[in-house]
Amino acid sequence: MSKKRSRILSIILFWGIFILIFSYLQDIVIPKNSDRRTERLFNSLVTPYTNAARSRAFEALPVNSVDVAFIGSSTVFCGVNPIQLYTDYGIASHDYAVGASTGALTDYISDLVFERQAPHYVLLDATRLYADFLNSSVNNILPMTKLTASKVNLALSTKNLTSAIEYLVPLLMCHQNWTETNVNDFLFSFAPNNDPLLGMVGLVNPAQDAQPLLDSYQKPAMEYADFTPDIKPVLTELSKAQLLAFRDKCLMHGAQPMLFVCPSVFGNQCTKFLLELESFAKENGIQMMNFNLHRNDLVLEADDFSDDHHLTIAGMTKFTDVLGKYLKNACIIPDRRGDAAYARYDESAAVYRAALLRLSEQKEEAQ
Amino acid sequence: MLFNSYEFLLFFPFVCILFFVLPEKLKNPWLLLCSYFFYGLWNFAYLGLILFSTVTTYLCSLGLSALRNRNLPADRRRMKLLVTLNLIINLGILFVFKYYNLFALTMTNLGMQVASLNLLLPVGISFYTFQSLGYSLDVYRGDVKVERNFLIYALFVSFFPQLVAGPIERASNLLPQFREKHRFSYESMRKGLLIMMWGFFLKMVVADRAAQLVNHIYNAESSTGFLYLVATSVFSFQIYGDFAGYSMIAIGAAEVMGFKLMRNFRQPYLSQSVSEFWRRWHISLSNWFRDYVYFPLGGSRRGTARILVNLLIVFLLSGLWHGAAYTFILWGFLNGIYQVLERLTMRGLKDIRRTGFKRFLHILLTYCLITLAWVPFRASSIQQAFYIFSRIFSQSVIPSLQGIIGQTNATFGIGKREVIALALSIAVVVIVDLLENRNPGLAQRIENRPAWSRWPIYYALLFVTLIFGVYGSSAGVSAFIYFQF
Numbered sequence A: 001m002s003k004k005r006s007r008i009l010s011i012i013l014f015w016g017i018f019i020l021i022f023s024y025l026q027d028i029v030i031p032k033n034s035d036r037r038t039e040r041l042f043n044s045l046v047t048p049y050t051n052a053a054r055s056r057a058f059e060a061l062p063v064n065s066v067d068v069a070f071i072g073s074s075t076v077f078c079g080v081n082p083i084q085l086y087t088d089y090g091i092a093s094h095d096y097a098v099g100a101s102t103g104a105l106t107d108y109i110s111d112l113v114f115e116r117q118a119p120h121y122v123l124l125d126a127t128r129l130y131a132d133f134l135n136s137s138v139n140n141i142l143p144m145t146k147l148t149a150s151k152v153n154l155a156l157s158t159k160n161l162t163s164a165i166e167y168l169v170p171l172l173m174c175h176q177n178w179t180e181t182n183v184n185d186f187l188f189s190f191a192p193n194n195d196p197l198l199g200m201v202g203l204v205n206p207a208q209d210a211q212p213l214l215d216s217y218q219k220p221a222m223e224y225a226d227f228t229p230d231i232k233p234v235l236t237e238l239s240k241a242q243l244l245a246f247r248d249k250c251l252m253h254g255a256q257p258m259l260f261v262c263p264s265v266f267g268n269q270c271t272k273f274l275l276e277l278e279s280f281a282k283e284n285g286i287q288m289m290n291f292n293l294h295r296n297d298l299v300l301e302a303d304d305f306s307d308d309h310h311l312t313i314a315g316m317t318k319f320t321d322v323l324g325k326y327l328k329n330a331c332i333i334p335d336r337r338g339d340a341a342y343a344r345y346d347e348s349a350a351v352y353r354a355a356l357l358r359l360s361e362q363k364e365e366a367q
Numbered sequence B: 001m002l003f004n005s006y007e008f009l010l011f012f013p014f015v016c017i018l019f020f021v022l023p024e025k026l027k028n029p030w031l032l033l034c035s036y037f038f039y040g041l042w043n044f045a046y047l048g049l050i051l052f053s054t055v056t057t058y059l060c061s062l063g064l065s066a067l068r069n070r071n072l073p074a075d076r077r078r079m080k081l082l083v084t085l086n087l088i089i090n091l092g093i094l095f096v097f098k099y100y101n102l103f104a105l106t107m108t109n110l111g112m113q114v115a116s117l118n119l120l121l122p123v124g125i126s127f128y129t130f131q132s133l134g135y136s137l138d139v140y141r142g143d144v145k146v147e148r149n150f151l152i153y154a155l156f157v158s159f160f161p162q163l164v165a166g167p168i169e170r171a172s173n174l175l176p177q178f179r180e181k182h183r184f185s186y187e188s189m190r191k192g193l194l195i196m197m198w199g200f201f202l203k204m205v206v207a208d209r210a211a212q213l214v215n216h217i218y219n220a221e222s223s224t225g226f227l228y229l230v231a232t233s234v235f236s237f238q239i240y241g242d243f244a245g246y247s248m249i250a251i252g253a254a255e256v257m258g259f260k261l262m263r264n265f266r267q268p269y270l271s272q273s274v275s276e277f278w279r280r281w282h283i284s285l286s287n288w289f290r291d292y293v294y295f296p297l298g299g300s301r302r303g304t305a306r307i308l309v310n311l312l313i314v315f316l317l318s319g320l321w322h323g324a325a326y327t328f329i330l331w332g333f334l335n336g337i338y339q340v341l342e343r344l345t346m347r348g349l350k351d352i353r354r355t356g357f358k359r360f361l362h363i364l365l366t367y368c369l370i371t372l373a374w375v376p377f378r379a380s381s382i383q384q385a386f387y388i389f390s391r392i393f394s395q396s397v398i399p400s401l402q403g404i405i406g407q408t409n410a411t412f413g414i415g416k417r418e419v420i421a422l423a424l425s426i427a428v429v430v431i432v433d434l435l436e437n438r439n440p441g442l443a444q445r446i447e448n449r450p451a452w453s454r455w456p457i458y459y460a461l462l463f464v465t466l467i468f469g470v471y472g473s474s475a476g477v478s479a480f481i482y483f484q485f
Helices: A003-029 A050-060 A082-089 A103-116 A136-140 A149-157 A161-168 A170-179 A183-187 A210-218 A237-252 A265-269 A271-283 A313-330 A340-366 B006-021 B024-040 B044-070 B075-109 B125-141 B150-158 B171-179 B186-219 B225-256 B274-280 B283-294 B303-322 B326-345 B356-378 B382-394 B401-406 B408-412 B416-436 B442-448 B451-468
Strands: A068-071 A093-095 A121-125 A256-261 A287-290
Touching (some): A050 A103, A082 A093, A082 A313, A082 A340, A103 A121, A103 A149, A103 A237, A121 A237, A149 A161, A170 B416, A170 B451, A210 A265, A237 A256, A265 A271, A271 A287, B006 B024, B044 B075, B044 B150, B075 B125, B125 B171, B150 B171, B186 B225, B186 B408, B186 B442, B225 B356, B225 B382, B274 B283, B274 B326, B274 B356, B326 B382, B356 B382
Parallel strands (some): A068 A093, A068 A121, A121 A256, A256 A287
């Protein structure tokens, strides 16, 4: 072999090995689904990487199995429990909400959903549609998602070289996580994504001073209370454009777009914005359901609030029940329970039921 | 553009690929274009300044050469006038942009109201000014032939790897290389990339992590003498990692393209005396001051008293070169005093080859002296420098190890793991310097090894930098300390 050829080969080999090690290390340092690292109990679901948990669970779902997809912010993943929807109503769903999501991020998330799934309904969290800009919330999800055309588009749309490179090469964004990695990150780096609760997360502890939150929630709709002075939801032209783009994308993929608002103190306070949004949505053929305004079936107590934006698992359970009934009545969604193609969901439902049983036993023992 | 930015990671391979693909006659214009782009990314307006400096020194050197060639008795005086004018113009620019505000402050402190200017210090102005002045002084002395090709001369002044933080190249070394043919060389690429990788390690793993600890302690209102001692010791490696890191990346980048830049650091903390330290630290600047200031002042030929005065002058100027602040002058003064004392006390010992424990003691003593001098270099003001000295010498009680380990975040501003990583990375630097100090050096020995034993070293260096380095949007890209000079 000539010297030139052997050098070319050695360069290729060197960089090939480099890419292999790089990929492995990237998997080590990106945020993890903590189920893979620690045993997760139903009543200790607070995880540091909630976005990672749901993102990885989404990857593990059978392709084209989801009938209802939820997109939004942490209000959604603390309010909707997909595994409960399946267990109680047979609705195969997944929530792909991202903490502190923005309207702009919706576009990318909906792309992710349609890349793997063909949902009949896509429910978008209406309370974050005023947030037009791409901010650090992108960092909550991008390291965990695969390199696809939509990811490249999102990276290019930032018009910032540093952000674009880091979006596309998560190791560069997450390398500082070496300060938190432990031996399990190495042990489980090759383990399959097999989240038994389909990425369900939730907040356990109610707010320290929950009663004022409940009072605020029960008051008639207000405009931006004192504790959220910097957040002033306004329906901008960009928000409208994003909503219409979302609608068109859903329709193009044969899905019905819907807007919804999880119960929260904050949601109650932006009623004016939400009414304006609902009116615009209706004009454009998008159904919207603000659960802050329909409280007949939903009785929340102080323990159900974790803070002004989020429900606890107790609140989530109540709301998910109401949501399940609503979806069953308002939409045509097949009951997938027992369907052979949904064995993965049935297994998860069994784990969920066992967790519920264990929880009630623990409660009884405590009493 | 910073070497430790993603922009440079894209810029450098692009420049190299086109450099090797282009025909010979387009290589220099391409490098000049890239160098101006590289510099212009900081502030395009300051490209005018570098161009002005280039034009004035170029024309001056042409004039000097013409006068020398005529060889008339009256031209000797004209040459002096011309070179003085050139010095005034270029040092005048440096004064306005770098020293005017210090001058105004000093005047105001003395009771004369002098208005300050709101000017941004152009990156690397001291480096390219000194490089171009060195060239014109060489032409004046007849040490180098004048460069008539403006394009090549402009490239000599602005060659992007060493433009903003050195090494301050000599015309005799760099200028002829722009006339040579540059073909892709696998060996040069391999060698250059290894040097660059080591530079990135020094900057991103050692210097920038050390900066977090040093900044935490130095920026606090007050701290204990022991912590100031720790921070100053860590700073000695921060400044080494930062500056030697830059030089390594510059030398490596040039090497990839087939250019040989002068060595700027030679394991400085293994020096056995302060004077040896200055032969190993920022070698290009030390040589500049030696050739253009120390020797013209008489060097070592005019008796002990004059030597000592010359040394003090050189180090005061060196301090001032580093920054327009009293702290840098104090730093230069301390180093000057060290050298004076060394001359007075160790004259008969300079040729003794020390071995074993004695050698270690001299290295340790030199390191301690140099590190103490870093206090004013790092301090934000002269008052802080004296305050830190007073704390170090009066309150250096060593706290319990348990207390430090239990509260690394509060004590050092970084977590326990980061403290360990920093300590290990400093240990690696010391070990590498010890090995490099032998003959043949570590780099040479690595190059001579077969691929199977070289590659793990390359991978280790690459991935340690990628994982443990401080960079990216989360950390922010930190500029090199010497850019401000």
